[in-house]
Amino acid sequence: MLSTKAVLNNHAWPLQEIFNVYNKASFERKVNEILASAAEFKTIDLTTATESDQLQWLAEFARLDIAFDTLESALKLANVQHEIWIDETKSGSVMAELEKVLASSTECFITWMEQCSASAGWPTWAVQLKLEFVSDDNSLAGSFCGKKYSPRHFIDQLKQIIKPSGDGCIPINLQKRCTKMGWNSGDQIARLLLSDKAANYHPYFSRYIINNKSDITDVRLAESKPWGDFKFNFDEAIGIIIACFKQLDSDLSTMIDQAIVQGRIKVSHSSLSNSFCMDTPVGSFISLQFNGGLSDLALLAHECGHLIHQQVIRNKFQLAQNVNEELSETIAIFFESWVVKYWGELTGNEIVATAWEHHRDIEWQGRHSMLANFELSLYQQEKFSVKELDRLWREVNHRFYGSSVTLNQNFSQQWLTLTHILHSPFYYLIYPSASLKAKRYMKEPMDVLSMLERF
Numbered sequence: 323m324l325s326t327k328a329v330l331n332n333h334a335w336p337l338q339e340i341f342n343v344y345n346k347a348s349f350e351r352k353v354n355e356i357l358a359s360a361a362e363f364k365t366i367d368l369t370t371a372t373e374s375d376q377l378q379w380l381a382e383f384a385r386l387d388i389a390f391d392t393l394e395s396a397l398k399l400a401n402v403q404h405e406i407w408i409d410e411t412k413s414g415s416v417m418a419e420l421e422k423v424l425a426s427s428t429e430c431f432i433t434w435m436e437q438c439s440a441s442a443g444w445p446t447w448a449v450q451l452k453l454e455f456v457s458d459d460n461s462l463a464g465s466f467c468g469k470k471y472s473p474r475h476f477i478d479q480l481k482q483i484i485k486p487s488g489d490g491c492i493p494i495n496l497q498k499r500c501t502k503m504g505w506n507s508g509d510q511i512a513r514l515l516l517s518d519k520a521a522n523y524h525p526y527f528s529r530y531i532i533n534n535k536s537d538i539t540d541v542r543l544a545e546s547k548p549w550g551d552f553k554f555n556f557d558e559a560i561g562i563i564i565a566c567f568k569q570l571d572s573d574l575s576t577m578i579d580q581a582i583v584q585g586r587i588k589v590s591h592s593s594l595s596n597s598f599c600m601d602t603p604v605g606s607f608i609s610l611q612f613n614g615g616l617s618d619l620a621l622l623a624h625e626c627g628h629l630i631h632q633q634v635i636r637n638k639f640q641l642a643q644n645v646n647e648e649l650s651e652t653i654a655i656f657f658e659s660w661v662v663k664y665w666g667e668l669t670g671n672e673i674v675a676t677a678w679e680h681h682r683d684i685e686w687q688g689r690h691s692m693l694a695n696f697e698l699s700l701y702q703q704e705k706f707s708v709k710e711l712d713r714l715w716r717e718v719n720h721r722f723y724g725s726s727v728t729l730n731q732n733f734s735q736q737w738l739t740l741t742h743i744l745h746s747p748f749y750y751l752i753y754p755s756a757s758l759k760a761k762r763y764m765k766e767p768m769d770v771l772s773m774l775e776r777f
């Protein structure tokens with residue numbers, strides 16, 4: 323039987339043990355090892371090398387990349403939980419410096435890798451590595467750091483990323499997102515404008531309005547309240563998830579079992595902690611705000627969905643960093659819906675489970691479209707000011723929630739929390755389409771397995 327109690331009592335990942343076991347070295351020694359192996363790349367010239375030498379260096383590069391990723395993720399996770407064995411002030415600069423050294427030492431190797439063609443004699447892993455390497459953009463730094471911005475700072479950043487695109491032009495950042503996802507940008511804009519005008523969601527919110535008018539904070543609170551009536555402790559929640567995943571495939575539940583045994587799932591009751599699932603070469607780490615309601619069960623299932631997706635990619639690819647974001651959210655949303663449905667059937671709460679799904683549709687398809695709409699409206703601005711952003715933010719929310727929902731003064735600067743706008747433009751667009759795809763998988767759940775196998 324799994325002992326989850328240890329994780330709950332510590333509220334911490336056993337990072338030092340996990341990373342040391344895998345690294346077989348202390349943190350500082352690992353930095354030096356990486357530096358030493360990077361230095362070996364400096365002088366090599368593979369253009370005239372034998373095939374066996376080329377393969378040896380390819381394998382060496384994969385090891386170097388994994389060593390760096392392991393260290394980097396250990397640092398990020400250690401910073402999240404303020405581990406005393408990490409000097410937080412120094413760690414960022416150590417990694418930045420290390421990254422610089424790595425980039426310059428491997429420059430020749432990288433040029434060779436980009437220009438060479440995989441030889442017919444290469445084993446599959448090497449061919450795969452070359453393919454991965456070319457598309458490895460190392461962009462998955464994760465958004466879990468939860469950096470806080472002042473309004474001034476946010477607007478300064480905004481000015482840097484938003485370039486005037488002229489009247490009627492599609493913002494370049496939206497075009498980039500659409501290209502990445504294989505979408506037509508014109509279709510996306512049309513969809514956004516349509517979803518905004520429809521005001522489809524007013525009847526849903528009207529049920530939470532008392533005396534013709536309610537404040538948004540009260541509406542959001544009333545909206546989340548019913549799910550808190552269903553109680554789960556962590557062991558029960560994870561037990562439901564494991565049993566549910568096992569029905570689809572026992573490999574899925576084994577991945578969750580392993581994460582628990584290794585202490586990679588950390589829960590906290592604090593409303594200040596972020597929930598995320600972070601991919602590392604030694605397995606995915608979950609941080610979860612867990613207060614024991616139905617929403618918490620679903621959130622745990624969502625993060626476990628990310629864990630499975632990341633693990634499947636890690637098992638197959640060596641550099642393993644290019645997670646397709648839409649696919650990742652599709653899988654996570656599918657697993658959260660699937661687990662709630664399973665729980666509903668198990669406990670005779672099918673009606674609750676259906677209501678839950680409807681409520682999530684509004685969150686993913688409605689509210690996230692509204693957020694993307696707000697972002698789009700920023701690109702039509704000539705000047706940015708706190709006042710103007712407040713006005714746009716209130717306007718877009720007003721259209722979504724309807725005129726019976728009042729927006730208090732504190733609500734004005736809530737746009738400050740939308741840091742995706744700065745770090746990952748038009749990320750909000752991913753959720754509505756991921757949610758629609760997840761719904762299709764709900765009808766044919768076995769298709770999720772064949773999709774995972776195709777990686």
Ligand SMILES: [Zn+2]
Nearest residue numbers: 624628651654
């Ligand atoms: Zn997610």
